[in-house]
Amino acid sequence: MNEIISAEVRAQYRFWTEEKLRNADTDQQGHVNNAVISTLFEAGRIDVLNAPEIAAIRRVTQIVVVKTLINFRKELFFPGMAHIGSRISRVGRTSLDFAQAVYAANGEVSTAETTCVLLDRATRKPTPVPDALRDFLLGT
Amino acid sequence: MNEIISAEVRAQYRFWTEEKLRNADTDQQGHVNNAVISTLFEAGRIDVLNAPEIAAIRRVTQIVVVKTLINFRKELFFPGMAHIGSRISRVGRTSLDFAQAVYAANGEVSTAETTCVLLDRATRKPTPVPDALRDFLLGT
Amino acid sequence: MNEIISAEVRAQYRFWTEEKLRNADTDQQGHVNNAVISTLFEAGRIDVLNAPEIAAIRRVTQIVVVKTLINFRKELFFPGMAHIGSRISRVGRTSLDFAQAVYAANGEVSTAETTCVLLDRATRKPTPVPDALRDFLLGT
Amino acid sequence: MNEIISAEVRAQYRFWTEEKLRNADTDQQGHVNNAVISTLFEAGRIDVLNAPEIAAIRRVTQIVVVKTLINFRKELFFPGMAHIGSRISRVGRTSLDFAQAVYAANGEVSTAETTCVLLDRATRKPTPVPDALRDFLLGT
Numbered sequence: 001m002n003e004i005i006s007a008e009v010r011a012q013y014r015f016w017t018e019e020k021l022r023n024a025d026t027d028q029q030g031h032v033n034n035a036v037i038s039t040l041f042e043a044g045r046i047d048v049l050n051a052p053e054i055a056a057i058r059r060v061t062q063i064v065v066v067k068t069l070i071n072f073r074k075e076l077f078f079p080g081m082a083h084i085g086s087r088i089s090r091v092g093r094t095s096l097d098f099a100q101a102v103y104a105a106n107g108e109v110s111t112a113e114t115t116c117v118l119l120d121r122a123t124r125k126p127t128p129v130p131d132a133l134r135d136f137l138l139g140t
Numbered sequence: 141m142n143e144i145i146s147a148e149v150r151a152q153y154r155f156w157t158e159e160k161l162r163n164a165d166t167d168q169q170g171h172v173n174n175a176v177i178s179t180l181f182e183a184g185r186i187d188v189l190n191a192p193e194i195a196a197i198r199r200v201t202q203i204v205v206v207k208t209l210i211n212f213r214k215e216l217f218f219p220g221m222a223h224i225g226s227r228i229s230r231v232g233r234t235s236l237d238f239a240q241a242v243y244a245a246n247g248e249v250s251t252a253e254t255t256c257v258l259l260d261r262a263t264r265k266p267t268p269v270p271d272a273l274r275d276f277l278l279g280t
Numbered sequence: 281m282n283e284i285i286s287a288e289v290r291a292q293y294r295f296w297t298e299e300k301l302r303n304a305d306t307d308q309q310g311h312v313n314n315a316v317i318s319t320l321f322e323a324g325r326i327d328v329l330n331a332p333e334i335a336a337i338r339r340v341t342q343i344v345v346v347k348t349l350i351n352f353r354k355e356l357f358f359p360g361m362a363h364i365g366s367r368i369s370r371v372g373r374t375s376l377d378f379a380q381a382v383y384a385a386n387g388e389v390s391t392a393e394t395t396c397v398l399l400d401r402a403t404r405k406p407t408p409v410p411d412a413l414r415d416f417l418l419g420t
Numbered sequence: 421m422n423e424i425i426s427a428e429v430r431a432q433y434r435f436w437t438e439e440k441l442r443n444a445d446t447d448q449q450g451h452v453n454n455a456v457i458s459t460l461f462e463a464g465r466i467d468v469l470n471a472p473e474i475a476a477i478r479r480v481t482q483i484v485v486v487k488t489l490i491n492f493r494k495e496l497f498f499p500g501m502a503h504i505g506s507r508i509s510r511v512g513r514t515s516l517d518f519a520q521a522v523y524a525a526n527g528e529v530s531t532a533e534t535t536c537v538l539l540d541r542a543t544r545k546p547t548p549v550p551d552a553l554r555d556f557l558l559g560t
Contacts, residue, residue, distance in 0.1 A: 019440055023466050024173050024459040028166035028218065034345055035164050035318040039444040042315065046443050050499060065314055069349045078168065079470060160299055163326050164319040174462065174485055178455040179304040186303050190359060205454055209489045219330060304453050308446035308498065315444050358448065 004103055005083055013085025013101065014139055017047040021078045032076040041070070041100050041112045044084035048098075048137070057133050061118045066095075068114040076102065076109045088137040094118050094126035096137065144243055145223055153225025153241065154279055157187040161218045172216040181210070181240050181252045184224035188238075188277070197273050201258045206235075208254040216242065216249045228277040234258050234266035236277065284383055285363055293365025293381065294419055297327040301358045312356040321350070321380050321392045324364035328378075328417070337413050341398045346375075348394040356382065356389045368417040374398050374406035376417065424523055425503055433505025433521065434559055437467040441498045452496040461490070461520050461532045464504035468518075468557070477553050481538045486515075488534040496522065496529045508557040514538050514546035516557065 010016070019040055027033040042065075049063055076082065082102050089099035095117045102110045120127040134140070150156070159180055167173040182205075189203055216222065222242050229239035235257045242250045260267040274280075290296070299320055307313040322345075329343055356362065362382050369379035375397045382390045400407040414420075430436070439460055447453040462485075469483055496502065502522050509519040515537045522530045540547040554560070 019442070020438070020463075022439070022459055022463050023167055024175050024462060026168035027163055028168070028170045030168045033164050033319075033322075034348075035315045035322065038315040038318045039313075039442055042444060043440075043442050046499075065352055067349070067351050068314075069347070071347050072345055079466075158300070159302070160323075162299070162319055162323050164322060173459075174488075175455045175458040178458045179302055179453075182304060182455065183300075183302050186359075205492055207489070207491050208454075209487070211487050212485055219326075303447055304455050306448035307443055308448070308450045310448045313444050 004105060005085075009085070009101075009103070009108075013087045013099075014137075015044070015048045015086040017044040017084040017086070019043050019082045019084065021076070021080050021082055023078055026078050030077075032078060034070075034072060037070065037072065037076065037102060037110050038068070040082050040084050040102050041068070041098075041110075041114065044086045044100055045098055045114065045116075048086055051136065053136050054133055057130050060121055061127055061130075061133075062121050063096075063116045063118055066115050066117050068112055070110060070112045072110050074106055074109040076104050077106070080105055082109075089113065091129055091134050091138065094128055096129060096134075144245060145225070149225070149241075149243070149248075153227045153239075154277075155184070155188045155226040157184040157224040157226070159183050159222045159224065161216070161220050161222055163218055166218050170217075172218060174210075174212060177210065177212065177216065177242060177250050178208070180222050180224050180242050181208070181238075181250075181254065184226045184240055185238055185254065185256075188226055191276065193276050194273055197270050200261055201267055201270075201273075202261050203236075203256045203258055206255050206257050208252060210250060210252045212250050214246055214249040216244050217246070220245055222249075229253065231269055231274050231278065234268055236269060236274075284361075284385060285365070289365070289381075289383065289388075293367045293379075294417075295324070295328045295366040297324040297364045297366070299323050299362045299364065301356070301360050301362055303358055306358050310357075312358060314350075314352060317350065317352065317356065317382060317390050318348070320362050320364050320382050321348070321378075321390075321394065324366045324380055325378055325394065325396075328366055331416065333416050334413055337410050340401055341407055341410075341413075342401050343376075343396045343398055346395050346397050348392055350390060350392045352390050354386055354389040356384050357386070360385055362389075369393065371409055371414050371418065374408055376409060376414075424525060425505070429505070429521075429523070429528075433507045433519075434557075435464070435468045435506040437464040437504040437506070439463050439502045439504065441496070441500050441502055443498055446498050450497075452498060454490075454492060457490065457492065457496065457522060457530050458488070460502050460504050460522050461488070461518075461530075461534065464506045464520055465518055465534065465536075468506055471556065473556050474553055477550050480541055481547055481550075481553075482541050483516075483536045483538055486535050486537050488532060490530060490532045492530050494526055494529040496524050497526070500525055502529075509533065511549055511554050511558065514548055516549060516554075 090097035230237040
């Protein structure tokens with residue numbers, strides 16, 4: 001990972017996930033299909049949200065994606081690893097935004113901004129972001 | 141479908157499902173990826189097993205795949221439709237076999253034989269194939 | 281489709297594509313996975329861009345996605361059909377925007393805005409949108 | 421990997437591949453979808469066949485799957501890693517068989533036997549298995 005992600009880039013994202021690309025991720029255009037890039041961003045977010053530090057919060061709240069904006073900057077190719085950097089760029093009352101990027105051997109291939117809403121698992125209604133979740137996500 | 145599936149072939153399979161292929165189904169080899177062909181066979185089986193005639197049986201039994209043998213005879217290409225023919229080739233005490241084929245504009249692209257076991261949803265143990273299920277599946 | 285898409289909604293999108301959902305499209309959250317919704321939008325755009333009326337243009341130009349914004353409004357469930365409406369919301373010098381929506385039995389489940397750039401297949405450089413392509417896409 | 425794969429199991433397969441499971445691999449049954457298990461086996465085979473030792477052979481021959489038999493022994497769950505063991509169980513004149521297994525935290529979840537045929541990339545006809553390929557695959 002050190003050769004692909006510079007120290008400067010690494011510092012921009014609090015969380016990093018590594019995913020191995022698959023032949024089945026490619027399409028007839030010869031590169032990794034765009035929908036798989038959504039899947040890589042999802043994998044990065046889920047790794048953050050599955051952290052044991054916030055397991056108690058996750059048992060009572062569900063975090064659902066309501067909006068995602070993806071920029072496709074370069075093609076992503078198989079074989080290889082995808083490195084997904086994630087940080088929280090905004091914490092609202094009942095929502096939060098992820099800023100993410102996918103890096104591969106050829107550099108930054110995609111960036112994304114994704115808005116998630118917290119739902120109470122019992123009522124299925126939006127619920128405030130707990131302080132402990134905010135602190136974990138922001139590292140404060 | 142009439143131009144793709146001859147009357148002779150149509151008569152070989154009691155059930156037919158039509159699936160629209162997607163660009164995302166292709167891989168860098170330029171054809172539909174082999175795992176997607178598994179998905180087409182699954183789609184055919186699920187269409188059979190989701191029939192309203194057997195909904196009451198399905199509510200108490202789960203039908204799980206334990207073994208599948210797939211022959212890849214021709215490449216499958218996007219765009220186009222896949223026609224999946226399915227019949228029951230064997231009914232055992234607690235299991236049954238599907239015989240299936242995928243047809244496309246270029247003919248028979250794949251055949252499969254799949255063994256499924258019936259599980260009681262409550263006990264998660266194998267349970268006998270009900271007569272009503274057998275009759276529906278075999279058309280007897 | 282008539283029961284799902286009102287005449288008013290139908291008039292908002294010049295192009296319509298119908299995709300059959302698959303069990304493999306679902307995830308453990310019990311609904312169709314968000315990345316598959318990207319795939320449905322891709323399927324809608326490709327159906328538009330594969331139209332025989334513009335085949336000659338497509339042979340010399342490639343149309344690549346550079347940005348997509350997806351709103352997830354409702355969950356999408358299997359089994360069922362997804363109806364994807366597509367229209368061109370902007371034509372630039374070398375780019376164009378798609379506005380799209382996915383409808384299912386429970387209504388409008390997702391909307392998307394996607395920016396595509398035209399590349400000359402020979403030079404791999406951005407190339408102006410041909411008048412014939414613009415006229416076909418806008419129906420003018 | 422040491423906790424999941426015993427030394428005895430490890431010795432049964434000459435090649436090992438590790439794949440990270442994704443939320444998108446799951447389906448509404450709550451486990452990894454069966455077609456994704458095909459994808460894991462494909463990933464294992466491709467890792468073997470992409471080895472630099474046989475790159476010169478691969479440039480002139482294509483290795484295509486003609487038949488695969490998969491046994492589903494246990495459910496595979498997200499999150500986690502899948503460990504795919506692969507060995508060559510038969511080398512014919514123009515074909516070869518892979519024997520493979522997928523292991524996860526809950527043990528052996530699936531086994532597969534897959535027959536591949538070598539094609540000359542120029543003629544698209546079956547071509548004999550080169551000695552150097554056989555020696556590499558069998559470790560002889």
